Amino acid sequence: MIIAIDGPAASGKGTLARQLAAQYGYHYLDTGSIYRAVAFGILQAGKDPEDLATALDIAKNLDMSTIRDPDLRTDAVGNAASIVAKQPEVREAVLDYQRRFAKRSPGAVLDGRDIGTIVCPDADIKLFVTAEDEERARRRFEELKGRGHATTLEKVVADLIARDERDKTREISPLKPAEDAHLLDTTELSIEAAFGAACAIVERVLEADA
Numbered sequence: 016m017i018i019a020i021d022g023p024a025a026s027g028k029g030t031l032a033r034q035l036a037a038q039y040g041y042h043y044l045d046t047g048s049i050y051r052a053v054a055f056g057i058l059q060a061g062k063d064p065e066d067l068a069t070a071l072d073i074a075k076n077l078d079m080s081t082i083r084d085p086d087l088r089t090d091a092v093g094n095a096a097s098i099v100a101k102q103p104e105v106r107e108a109v110l111d112y113q114r115r116f117a118k119r120s121p122g123a124v125l126d127g128r129d130i131g132t133i134v135c136p137d138a139d140i141k142l143f144v145t146a147e148d149e150e151r152a153r154r155r156f157e158e159l160k161g162r163g164h165a166t167t168l169e170k171v172v173a174d175l176i177a178r179d180e181r182d183k184t185r186e187i188s189p190l191k192p193a194e195d196a197h198l199l200d201t202t203e204l205s206i207e208a209a210f211g212a213a214c215a216i217v218e219r220v221l222e223a224d225a
Contacts, residue, residue, distance in 0.1 A: 016041065016122030017137075018217065019130035022144035023179050023190060024093065025151035025158075027201040027209055031144060032126035034210045035217065042119045046127035046134065047096065048082035049074075049109050054095035055087050064098040067105075074108040089164060090155075090174050097178045100128075101185040110134065128182055131193035140220045142213060143192035146202040151175055 018035060022028040029045055036043035056073040057064055064070070086092070099105055113134045117123045125134065131141035146154075152172040159166050182190035192198060197216045201209045 016139050017117050017135050018122070018124040018140045018142070019135045019138035019193070019196075020124065020126040020142045020144060021128055021131050021190070021192065021196070022126075022142075023128075023151065023182065024175055025155040026144045026146045027154075027204075027206070028126045028142075028144040030206060031142070031199075031209060031213050032124045035213060036124040038214065039122060039124075039217070041122035041124050042116065044113065044116050044123065044125045045082065046109075046113055046125055046130065048087055049077070049079075049113075050096040050100040050105070051087040051092050052077055052082045052084070053105065053109075054099045055081075055084070055092050057099065058092065058095055064095040067102055070099050070102060070105050071108060074105045077109075079112070085162070088158075088162065090159065090166065090171065094174060094178060097181045101181060101187065103187045106187055128190040129188035131196050132191065133188045136193070139224070140217055141193045141196040142199055142216065143196040144199045144201060144209075146200060148172065148176060148179075150202045 020028045020032045033043055053070055053074045054064055057066065057069055060069065062069045113125065117125055117135050127134065131138055152168060152175050155175065156166065156168045156171045159171065199212055204212065
């Protein structure tokens with residue numbers, strides 16, 4: 016069983032993916048953290064995120080245990096990751112790992128921006144999670160503030176919009192819903208309500224396949 020969850024930053028897709036994985040006993044992979052780890056390595060080396068040679072070297076030799084490092088969650092790393100992720104060679108370098116992870120038994124939940132379209136186009140269930148820009152920015156601002164990062168809501172809004180534009184317009188694996196994805200708008204939903212809505216979608220698909 017493969018559940019693919021896509022959507023823009025701060026839409027709630029990561030929270031939903033983790034909850035669904037726990038609910039059904041599946042493995043979970045935040046694919047965006049892979050690109051964040053590559054970007055973090057580049058920034059730590061004092062290099063430009065546009066530097067393909069450095070990005071590719073880090074991607075090919077990435078220690079996957081680093082993708083859970085909390086230092087990856089800053090806006091600076093997120094913006095650099097968006098730049099890194101538009102490089103076809105880097106995406107190709109991590110694609111095989113993602114697909115092998117998706118085949119883990121008894122199932123896997125992967126979230127990102129191209130899971131349902133590129134990484135796992137044959138996923139059993141596809142969700143595209145979204146929310147209005149202002150709500151996503153508010154969530155990300157509260158998250159960063161809670162971690163002690165100094166920023167402003169205005170800067171978070173600007174960063175999110177800029178990142179969305181990069182992700183949607185990149186030539187390779189742009190952010191977009193798969194044609195057969197179930198759309199879930201979490202703007203007005205609590206975490207619990209969004210989880211309930213996602214579970215309802217999963218259960219309908221499971222019942223139809225039974």
